[in-house]
Amino acid sequence: MxxxxxxxxxxxxxxxxxxxxxxxxxxxxxxxxxxxxxGFSSIDAYRRxxxxxxxxxxxxxxxxxxxxxxxxxxxxxWLATQSVNAKRKNMKSK
Numbered sequence: 305m306x307x308x309x310x311x312x313x314x315x316x317x318x319x320x321x322x323x324x325x326x327x328x329x330x331x332x333x334x335x336x337x338x339x340x341x342x343g344f345s346s347i348d349a350y351r352r353x354x355x356x357x358x359x360x361x362x363x364x365x366x367x368x369x370x371x372x373x374x375x376x377x378x379x380x381x382w383l384a385t386q387s388v389n390a391k392r393k394n395m396k397s398k
Contacts, residue, residue: 313384321380333379334371338363341379 328337339350342360353359354372361378365371 313381313388316387317377317381317384320383321377324376324380328376331376332373333376334373338372338374338379341376341383 324333324341325331333341336347339347342350344350344353354363359374361374361382363372363374366373
């Protein structure tokens with residue numbers, strides 16, 4: 305069962321990564337694009353989480369560039385994990 309969930313996460317993450325790349329045309333997200341992809345209700349909420357180091361994915365800075373970045377792959381894996389785990393929890397509670 306555990307291997308099955310990992311495959312589900314992997315499959316969904318791959319599809320989400322492809323969708324994010326097609327939408328934003330880059331392997332990295334930052335600012336409002338990252339805020340929306342992570343589901344924060346506002347840029348201020350995203351910035352508070354960033355300041356408090358409470359983002360659910362790894363972020364990084366690039367030399368000579370402003371802002372904080374994350375890989376679309378990391379966003380996709382996090383989203384897929386949340387979705388699959390929620391479905392799994394729902395199935396257990398029924």
